[in-house]
Amino acid sequence: MSLQDEMAAVRRRLDELVSTVERLERELAHAREHGPPPEPAGRVSDLVTIxxxxxxxxxxxxxxxEGLGVRDRRAP
Structure with missing residues (x-):
């Protein structure tokens, strides 16, 4: 691969990175304007009280x- 090919590949990757960052910035601005998405209906809390x-x-x-074998016997 020549130096020009490598530079073109780097330039393409940078363009992809810039467009991805711009898209993420737009999504973040949209999320800030409209607030967080609503919770799905019927979702159970992730926290479990012990x-x-x-x-x-x-x-x-x-x-x-666990890890010691059966009670009242020697561990392997």
Missing amino acids: PDTPYNAALWTDSDD
């Missing part, structure tokens, strides 16, 4: 300790 109370130990009688 209680501070301890879990019922009976739920874990047949479980393995």
